[in-house]
Amino acid sequence: MPTLDAHADVVVIGSGPSGLRCAEKLALAGRSVVLIGAEPGLPYNRVALSNYLVGDVDAAGLITHSAERLAELGIALRSGVRVTSIGRSVKAVSTSSGAIISYNKLVLATGSIPFRLPLPGANLPGVLMYRTLDEVNAMLEAAQSGGRAIVIGGGLLGLEAAVGLTKRGMKTTVLHAVDRLMERQLDHQAAALLAERLRSQGIALELAAGSVAIAGESKATGVVLKDGRTLPADLVVMAVGIRPETTLAREAGLGLGRGIIVDDQMRTTDIDIYAIGECAEHRGACCGLVAPCFDQAEIAARHILGEHVTYEPKTDATALKIAGAGAWSGGDIEAKDVENLVYADFESAEYRRFILRDNRLIGAVLYGETSDAPYYKSLLGQDVRALRHILAFGRAFAPKEIAA
Numbered sequence: 001m002p003t004l005d006a007h008a009d010v011v012v013i014g015s016g017p018s019g020l021r022c023a024e025k026l027a028l029a030g031r032s033v034v035l036i037g038a039e040p041g042l043p044y045n046r047v048a049l050s051n052y053l054v055g056d057v058d059a060a061g062l063i064t065h066s067a068e069r070l071a072e073l074g075i076a077l078r079s080g081v082r083v084t085s086i087g088r089s090v091k092a093v094s095t096s097s098g099a100i101i102s103y104n105k106l107v108l109a110t111g112s113i114p115f116r117l118p119l120p121g122a123n124l125p126g127v128l129m130y131r132t133l134d135e136v137n138a139m140l141e142a143a144q145s146g147g148r149a150i151v152i153g154g155g156l157l158g159l160e161a162a163v164g165l166t167k168r169g170m171k172t173t174v175l176h177a178v179d180r181l182m183e184r185q186l187d188h189q190a191a192a193l194l195a196e197r198l199r200s201q202g203i204a205l206e207l208a209a210g211s212v213a214i215a216g217e218s219k220a221t222g223v224v225l226k227d228g229r230t231l232p233a234d235l236v237v238m239a240v241g242i243r244p245e246t247t248l249a250r251e252a253g254l255g256l257g258r259g260i261i262v263d264d265q266m267r268t269t270d271i272d273i274y275a276i277g278e279c280a281e282h283r284g285a286c287c288g289l290v291a292p293c294f295d296q297a298e299i300a301a302r303h304i305l306g307e308h309v310t311y312e313p314k315t316d317a318t319a320l321k322i323a324g325a326g327a328w329s330g331g332d333i334e335a336k337d338v339e340n341l342v343y344a345d346f347e348s349a350e351y352r353r354f355i356l357r358d359n360r361l362i363g364a365v366l367y368g369e370t371s372d373a374p375y376y377k378s379l380l381g382q383d384v385r386a387l388r389h390i391l392a393f394g395r396a397f398a399p400k401e402i403a404a
Helices: 017-028 046-054 065-072 133-145 156-167 190-202 245-249 288-306 373-381
Strands: 004-013 034-036 076-080 083-087 090-097 100-108 113-115 127-129 150-153 171-176 204-207 211-216 220-225 229-231 235-240 242-244 260-262 273-275 280-282 317-322 325-333 340-346 350-357 360-369
Touching: 004 017, 004 076, 004 090, 017 034, 017 065, 017 076, 017 100, 017 288, 046 156, 065 076, 065 156, 065 220, 076 373, 100 288, 127 133, 127 229, 133 156, 133 235, 150 220, 156 171, 156 317, 171 190, 190 204, 190 325, 190 350, 190 360, 245 350, 260 273, 273 288, 317 373, 325 373, 360 373
Parallel strands: 004 034, 004 100, 034 076, 100 273, 127 235, 150 171, 150 235, 171 204, 260 280
Antiparallel strands: 083 090, 090 100, 113 242, 211 220, 220 229, 317 325, 325 360, 340 350, 350 360
8 A cells, every 4th residue: 555655735736837837936935845747857848849849949948947946946846757546535646656645735737638539540650649748759750751741730739730840841731620720819811811821831731621530550641531532641740629637636526617617716626726727617718828827827826825816817819920920819809790990911911900899999810910919909898999090000100198
């Protein structure tokens, strides 16, 4: 029988960005923290994996905290270890190494799991997800031989994978089930400009293209489409979405929706257990961007430290850079019964669309030049009737009292 291995004021499960942020704040405040990560090695910047894939940084450049820095902070890292169960009644977690670690407070930062399409052949060698350092290393190894890659998924991660594999010398095709790229962040016109840019960089696009199977026997050799075609490939990458990792929470009997249900202090249905980041569901919503994940980590840590704090989601906005082009969207870009103000310079690939209802700015899409995104974000929900004639030209043309 395993015996008690250690005790900590706070145990954090998940050494990704949100878990590490929470652990660091707690440790800086003098709390003893055990940080448990399923991936081997030191904590790294998952957001920068695309930079690693294209070759802008090396593996060492991804590391956010050295062993020395963790020791200096007082964070006890257990990497390459999985938590197998949570004992709520005894306030302890059991791990895959056989250890039991007790806690006063527990933070779940288990993140998300990439969705693997349930297609015949989806588990063949040569079919990869795009989520971890090990998976990106496997892509880089495959790219050494050149050849053809198919990326299934035209969202941000899929496009980042496609750009990276193309720069690494592979002939890459993106398959996307929807008729435009990044449909959650971009409208049709901005998506069309992005598609044109990607094609100019040598990336083939198959839009409104459904996949029915992965071809191959001992290894993936292509993707079979609904229209009967088979596109050959030496590598297939699936980047079709994520789902919150809730296995431990479910087995522990915590309240679940799509994610682990939390209150405004990031507490689960057990007041000694918190959930933050992509695994958490707050007011019916799960976050998928790093900024709100960091905000949740801060709130959980501050509440554990005794502060009276409340997590308030910020205005929904997404700032991106894909294939060297800036893109930003905020608010409701799919709203119906609205008025649209549009500025477009197709020669320069500059596009701005503003969605108004009753003279209030309820959404905006920028493509190309996005430096005015903070300005437009500040205007969301505001009456902009006095700015209609200059709205598209940004902060520089705004009245001083508004531009400030």
